[in-house]
Amino acid sequence: MQWNELGEQTCSMSRTLSVIGDRWTLLILRDCFLKVRRFDDFQSRLGIGRPILADRLQKLVDSFVLTKVAYQQNPMRYEYRLTQKGLDLYPVIMAIVHWGDVHMSGKKGRPLLHRHMTCGHNFDPVQVCSECAETLDPRQVQVLPGPGAANRDHMPADAAAGSRAGRAKAG
Amino acid sequence: MQWNELGEQTCSMSRTLSVIGDRWTLLILRDCFLKVRRFDDFQSRLGIGRPILADRLQKLVDSFVLTKVAYQQNPMRYEYRLTQKGLDLYPVIMAIVHWGDVHMSGKKGRPLLHRHMTCGHNFDPVQVCSECAETLDPRQVQVLPGPGAANRDHMPADAAAGSRAGRAKAG
DNA sequence: GCAGGCCAGTTCCACTTTAGAACCCACATT
DNA sequence: AATGTGGGTTCTAAAGTGGAACTGGCCTGC
Structure with missing residues (x-):
């Protein structure tokens, strides 16, 4: 591709x-x-x-x-x-920076801090559900085909007939 | 580089x-x-x-x-x-997918939906402040040097003496 | 009125990365 | 023995990248 x-x-x-x-x-x-x-x-x-x-x-x-x-x-x-x-794109950038802060910072700690002027605190970005406002855990999220889905295209691997035996080649 | x-x-x-x-x-x-x-x-x-x-x-x-x-x-x-x-990395992936859903979907709508099993609803990911739980707006966020900051490295452009006249070459 | 500087690019070339196809190897099946 | 399967590696040509030099309009200084 x-x-x-x-x-x-x-x-x-x-x-x-x-x-x-x-x-x-x-x-x-x-x-x-x-x-x-x-x-x-x-x-x-x-x-x-x-x-x-x-x-x-x-x-x-x-x-x-x-x-x-x-x-x-x-x-x-x-x-x-x-x-x-x-x-x-701000959430994308902040999510990337935050992951770097957590997993790639040296001993000295994170290079930048972010202050939320609305509340006055230094903060981390947190991703929550738009419906219940709880923090998202990938294991609690189910992926479903939406209106713009193409047939069998980029569906979850486990949605294709349950096992490898039944799967059609995705390409 | x-x-x-x-x-x-x-x-x-x-x-x-x-x-x-x-x-x-x-x-x-x-x-x-x-x-x-x-x-x-x-x-x-x-x-x-x-x-x-x-x-x-x-x-x-x-x-x-x-x-x-x-x-x-x-x-x-x-x-x-x-x-x-x-x-x-889940927030990174979800933030990217969500941006694509909003800005890059065709007429047919988004290809995938996400259901939050905790609350039972289809949802969008929302990025909020860890301190006050409000949705983040880039204009309400101030960037400050953290403990791991190198001198004058990747600071905000406007933190460097306020104007172009006063700035030192960053490289 | 010409040299030199600033800003925003474009051109050129050597080098690196990538795409795509073919090949390889250790099994397992028929 | 032939064929299939899973997980790669080896090739080559095409695309992308880095670095330096060049272009070109305008301004400043002399």
Whole structure:
């Protein structure tokens, strides 16, 4: 499967990864949430190659995650800002950072802290059920085909006739 | 910056991406949460090349996200299972899937639904503050250096002396 | 009125990674 | 002995990446 075929899959994960699932894109977005907005600032903070940065920014603009806003004329200069679609990636970024804080921090502890201005405390992000507000445990979640499901595509492995004997090749 | 330098950065995001931030790894993990466990099943469901699948599974085992469990002898056969460290990636996976559901679903709607067995409802994952349980808004979150912070490394862009004039080159 | 600098890219080339197919090996079945 | 199964490894060509240099409009200083 090529990278550009990913977005056509009947799977929200694949489709999301076709936008953000690249070596650099999530790091660019992290910096966006840290209020970096300009080409050279991304470039020097990330140490990314200029051609790749230009390509990734363009792709993020094309997929409406970022938008270019003029900040000067003569010559026209644009900065890159998160759209609402981009802002909606916040839980993704925070979940990744939090996992790193828990599982990949050195002895010295986590590099960044997050303070919730609403309540005034340093916090961790927690993922809860939208219906009962309890913390989600993967073992308490059942996956079901939704309205946009393709037949037998990316269903749970155990939903396909119960055992390996009965399964059809998924490809 | 090379891929293998990423894990050495003083940033939880970089460190996490050094483990999971690859084109295929998150798709493999999605299938792990869908209870796929065997080499050929990953291969046929994902359409991934065998050499790359072998490499990614090995790396996930090396970083303790997956573990190999024998399910038969003569010949020895192993299946790949999520460790606790791997299970802790659930919020990451769910956040990505949810973003795809909201922003990348076709007309037909989302491909998969999630049912919370604890409360019996279909749900969406919601990210909340661990302290006050309110939904997180990036504009209400302030980023501060933590105990493991390196000097001036990956700080918010606006924490560096307030304006572009005063900033030192971050590299 | 020309050198040099700033910002935002683009071009070029060497190097690395990936995709895809074929091959391999240790059994187990027929 | 031939065939099948599970889990890989070995190839090659194509794609992607990193780094440095180049482009080009505008501004500043001299």
